[in-house]
Ligand SMILES: Nc1ncnc2c1ncn2[C@@H]1O[C@H](COP(=O)(O)OP(=O)(O)OP(=O)(O)O)[C@@H](O)[C@H]1O
């Protein structure tokens with residue numbers, strides 16, 4: 001058995017959907033093909049054309065956890081997810097490359113007709129529903145706005161429509177979801193894209209295997 005065959009394959013953690021789809025061209029740029037799709041397969045470990053690299057498919061918000069604990073050597077996650085993760089698990093993740101994929105922005109939005117600026121300038125206490133509690137807390141604290149944060153796990157756009165919240169903090173890309181639900185964006189908090197994250201120990205012990213992939217990803221994402 002050759003020394004290379006004795007080494008475990010590198011493990012890349014990805015979420016299915018847009019991150020998986022937008023990572024495929026980066027893998028192709030590194031000469032790696034993925035023949036199975038997590039949309040059609042129930043498998044959670046996917047092989048690639050490179051025996052030295054396998055993919056694991058996890059929830060977007062779980063990617064940093066798999067990488068931080070070393071169950072994956074590296075992964076791809078949105079800055080939104082990384083910010084929420086870092087607040088509870090500081091340190092431990094190396095973030096070498098902004099991949100410029102899954103681009104969107106984190107925003108405050110309200111029901112059409114709700115006077116957000118007036119509410120803020122009157123010092124009203126606002127109820128804000130969001131999945132991004134840390135980012136929202138930091139944003140409103142910076143602005144000096146009093147908020148009660150309500151943690152949700154999805155479909156934030158519904159909250160102002162049924163009286164759960166005055167405002168939401170959510171991701172916006174085309175604005176189509178806000179529009180379909182009669183909501184308007186009133187503040188942008190931060191631009192979001194996805195980053196490559198690397199386990200600190202893998203960075204040292206698997207540097208020779210990782211570096212060519214990191215270089216190829218960096219070259220491919222610089223064009224975006
Ligand atoms: N509409 C969008 N356009 C572009 N990028 C987006 C959009 N919505 C989310 N993203 C980015 O893609 C990442 C993955 O989003 P995805 O919808 O696949 O997972 P999720 O449903 O937010 O996560 P989870 O399954 O853990 O709840 C997000 O963390 C964000 O960085």
Ligand SMILES: O=P(O)(O)OC[C@H]1O[C@H](OP(=O)(O)OP(=O)(O)O)[C@H](O)[C@@H]1O
Pocket residue numbers: 154155170171172173174175176177178
């Ligand atoms: O401005 P738009 O282009 O309409 O995109 C915004 C929507 O995209 C994201 O949801 P996603 O599509 O990921 O659905 P999910 O969070 O329910 O998985 C986000 O939570 C918004 O609802």
